[in-house]
Every structure is written in C-alpha cells, then in structure tokens.
Amino acid sequence: MSVRFLSLPARIVWNALFWTYDRATWQYDLMVVAILAFVWLTPPEWLSDPMASGPGLIGYFAQWIR
C-alpha cells in the first residue's frame, strides 16, 4: 500500500505499525533500541513491577535532577 501521501512522522508510525522489514536491517535495529530503552530505562515502579527493584535509569536521572 502506498503511504507516500502521508507526512514523514505519519509514515514512520505507519511503517512501525505495519511492519514489513526483515531482521538485521537498520529499521530492525532502531526498533530493538526503542524496545530496550523502554525495558531498561522505565522505572519499575511506573509499571508497578511486582518483582523488579531499583528506580531504573530514568528514575536515577529524575532523582538526580530533584
């Protein structure tokens, strides 16, 4: 399906949702980075994680700024 009529941000969202890229492409790498950033940077308490402890990297930064 042609998405050329969409603006660039809309095209990025469209291509991320209707994913057709193979593994070991730069788009795949970018998605992996985004996922790992969410997993490792989000403070566990924001997700009410029953098992994890510690504030996570974003939590450390938030504490440091305060």
Place this chain on the structure above:
Amino acid sequence: MTVTGAIGAIFLFPLRLIIDAAVALRIHPNVLTFVGVLINAAAAWALALGRFMLAGVIMTIANVFDFIDGKVAQELKAVSRFGGFWDSVIDRFSDISLFIGLIYLYSRLGRTGYVIVAALAMMFSIMTSYTRARAESLIPKCKVGFMERPERIVLFMIGAFTNRMAAVLWVILVLSIVTVADRIFYTWRELNSAEPEPIA
C-alpha cells in the same frame, strides 16, 4: 552490517559447534525439539518460583535446542513435513509454559493485574502464530509484523536476566496485538486484491 546482524553472527559461532556435535552424534532433530520443550518446562518452573536468573539460564539452554533442530535436520537430510509440524506444535507448548510460569508467580503474589497482562500476552502470542498459519493456507506468505517467536524469546531472556519482566510483558503484549492486527489487515488486503473485479 547492522548491530543485530553482528550479534547474530557472534552467537552463530558457538551454535555452529553444537550443531556439528549433534550432527556427528546423529541425534534426530525431532528429539532435539522435544528436549527443548522439556527444558523450557523447567524454565517455566523457575519463573513460577520467581528465580529469574535461573530461568534465564535454563531458557538459554532450551533455546539452543530450539534453534539447532532445523539446522541439524538440514545437515542430516532429515527435513520432513512432519518435522515442521512437530516443531511448530512443540514451540507453542514452550511458549505457553513460560507464560503459565509467570501467571502462577503473579497469582501467588496476589497481583491480579499482572495475571491478566501475562494471560493476554499469552493469548496474543498464540494468535500471532495462528494468524500467520491460517493466512498462509489462503495466501502464499504472511510474514508481516514485528513480534515473532525469536523476538519474544529474546525478550523473555532479557526480562529474566535483568529482572525487568513486567516491562517485557507489556512490550510482548502491545507488539503482539499490533502484529495480529497487522496480519489480519494484510490477509484481508491480499485476498481482496486477488479477487477479480466485478463485471459492469
């Protein structure tokens, strides 16, 4: 080469040695598949006890078996249609057992919210495989969507080794929902574009 491509190449080296050993011992690939699910059941037990690091180690071993069975089948010239079917069925048992381990853990901790999250993630993970299998009975190929089994397995291991299982479950849930929707939409589009135009 991309970063994920390089990581794959690095891990392929020790796996190559294990594949060679399995081929030399002439271990039937269907046996490797079955051993994989048994080890995954042990990983599920470790998850259920909340012993994530141990679960991560066991999952790593189980997934070696998961990965090498197809390669060993090729090298032993033992590729069969039943082998493909067996592998797919056993993979579903492996997936479900890991989720059941987490569901047990969260229910034991009294965390109903995460019981639901894990159950939904399990449902959409199974539907990810089902939609593709069913679609490919109607159209030639339906390999769209990000969250396939290898991604799920690697995420499970990352969640276990770094004790970030809740975040991993959310990622699996959201991206599995998107993948299932993507496959339904793709199949609908392919089937509609393949149908002949009505004659005016």
